[in-house]
Amino acid sequence: MNNTGFQAKRLIQLALPILIAQITQTMMGFIDTVMAGRVSAVDMAAVAVGTSLWLPAILFVQGLLMAFTPVFSQHHGANNQQVIPNLLFQAGYIAIIGAVGVMIFLSSSSYILQMMDLEPQLHHLTVGYIDAILWGAPAFALYQVLRGCSEGISYTLPTMVIGFIGLAVNIPANYLFIYGGFGIPAMGGAGCGVATALVFWAMFIAMIIYMQIHKRFAEIAPFKQFFAPHLSTMISMVKLGFPIAMALFFEVSLFAVIALFLAPLGANVVASHQIALNFSSIVFMLPLSVGIAASIRIGYYLGRERTDIAKLVTYVSLAISLSLAMMTAILTVVFREEIALLYNDNPEVVALAGSLMLMAALYQISDSIQVVAAGALRGYKDTRSAFYITLFSYWFIGMTLGYVLAYTNIIVPQMGAHGFWIGLIAGLTSAAVLFGWRLKVIQQRLQH
Numbered sequence: 062m063n064n065t066g067f068q069a070k071r072l073i074q075l076a077l078p079i080l081i082a083q084i085t086q087t088m089m090g091f092i093d094t095v096m097a098g099r100v101s102a103v104d105m106a107a108v109a110v111g112t113s114l115w116l117p118a119i120l121f122v123q124g125l126l127m128a129f130t131p132v133f134s135q136h137h138g139a140n141n142q143q144v145i146p147n148l149l150f151q152a153g154y155i156a157i158i159g160a161v162g163v164m165i166f167l168s169s170s171s172y173i174l175q176m177m178d179l180e181p182q183l184h185h186l187t188v189g190y191i192d193a194i195l196w197g198a199p200a201f202a203l204y205q206v207l208r209g210c211s212e213g214i215s216y217t218l219p220t221m222v223i224g225f226i227g228l229a230v231n232i233p234a235n236y237l238f239i240y241g242g243f244g245i246p247a248m249g250g251a252g253c254g255v256a257t258a259l260v261f262w263a264m265f266i267a268m269i270i271y272m273q274i275h276k277r278f279a280e281i282a283p284f285k286q287f288f289a290p291h292l293s294t295m296i297s298m299v300k301l302g303f304p305i306a307m308a309l310f311f312e313v314s315l316f317a318v319i320a321l322f323l324a325p326l327g328a329n330v331v332a333s334h335q336i337a338l339n340f341s342s343i344v345f346m347l348p349l350s351v352g353i354a355a356s357i358r359i360g361y362y363l364g365r366e367r368t369d370i371a372k373l374v375t376y377v378s379l380a381i382s383l384s385l386a387m388m389t390a391i392l393t394v395v396f397r398e399e400i401a402l403l404y405n406d407n408p409e410v411v412a413l414a415g416s417l418m419l420m421a422a423l424y425q426i427s428d429s430i431q432v433v434a435a436g437a438l439r440g441y442k443d444t445r446s447a448f449y450i451t452l453f454s455y456w457f458i459g460m461t462l463g464y465v466l467a468y469t470n471i472i473v474p475q476m477g478a479h480g481f482w483i484g485l486i487a488g489l490t491s492a493a494v495l496f497g498w499r500l501k502v503i504q505q506r507l508q509h
Contacts, residue, residue, distance in 0.1 A: 069380075080346055080347060089260065094108060103328050105332050106250075115194055126155065127205075127302060128439070145213075146282065146284075149207075152209065190254035196258045207268045211268075212353065215357060234256035269284075308451040323477075336404040337482075347385045348382040360440045363441065379437075391422075463483065
């Protein structure tokens with residue numbers, strides 16, 4: 062097998078457990094949406110609006126922590142395993158601080174929602190959802206730290222195993238808190254928040270046990286010694302992670318703000334948008350997993366001072382991701398109505414969701430390129446560019462164009478939800494071009 066074939070095989074070996082874990086995590090959102098939707102469109106909309114506040118906040122913290130994975134990987138590649146436990150603890154301290162910040166922010170969500178023109182029942186259910194899920198923030202953040210360490214030493218299997226554990230907890234917990242039982246009252250969509258918080262704690266505890274008993278972690282012994290907070294290390298890692306966090310925030314908040322802008326148009330429009338967005342998120346797991354695997358492999362080879370192989374990994378990962386995107390785009394177009402029916406049987410919701418998924422299929426190509434290129438740049442420890450590229454692409458281009466098309470007659474008659482999705486396509490395409498250009502600049506710089 063030539064080097065290209067070997068790198069492709071290794072990327073797939075690393076990406077596959079990550080993919081399965083990401084799918085199980087996204088499936089939890091799918092299950093939340095479907096089970097809440099079986100109660101009513103308002104309950105499903107409450108999960109959508111609540112998620113639009115929860116996700117940008119918690120993913121900002123996850124973005125801060127994503128900087129640690131390629132650093133773990135570089136130390137692993139350079140055989141500096143003894144550095145990893147201390148770095149793990151510093152990441153844990155950042156995670157705790159970030160999670161507390163998220164909890165404080167979400168505790169004031171009722172005031173934010175009051176500024177929106179929501180139906181009273183939708184407002185009540187959304188507040189209930191957020192008040193419950195915020196208690197899962199510490200567990201979510203700390204789990205990301207442990208996951209990043211495991212993936213950083215090129216061991217991605219635990220991510221998959223813990224994902225299945227989370228899914229196994231999510232289904233019965235959802236059923237219990239949404240529909241009621243065993244003395245617990247039916248909470249509707251708000252019950253999804255309670256179930257999700259419980260899932261995060263189950264995954265965090267399971268990951269601690271896994272890392273404590275599995276022989277793969279014996280060499281780094283992550284919990285053998287206690288490490289106090291080291292301020293300079295924490296500050297340097299926050300500086301490295303902050304642009305990633307902001308890039309994630311810009312991307313996720315773009316989708317979240319669109320959901321908020323659509324809320325006054327009624328529960329059916331929000332539900333349709335949520336269906337298309339949720340399914341797109343499941344498909345997005347393919348290139349995202351390849352991007353994470355690319356960051357690990359690139360960090361590993363940079364630790365070994367093999368910039369030539371790091372460059373090869375970049376191109377192989379882009380080729381794999383693009384091929385997968387072409388297949389998923391075709392499947393999305395062909396089965397869009399059947400997919401929408403899995404979520405909701407309201408004819409109006411299904412029709413609008415199906416048309417939105419046509420647009421989601423269009424941007425999968427650009428999305429596959431931008432997420433892998435961004436992952437490769439994290440491997441090169443070039444994170445600052447992500448801040449500028451995502452701000453420009455998602456907000457200046459994506460949101461501006463989307464709002465103009467959706468709510469004004471400047472270019473065409475008002476398009477509603479379709480206008481925002483056209484903006485998304487434009488924003489993601491811009492990000493793909495700019496990330497690709499930045500990658501070439503970094504690689505050329507390392508050759509000299």
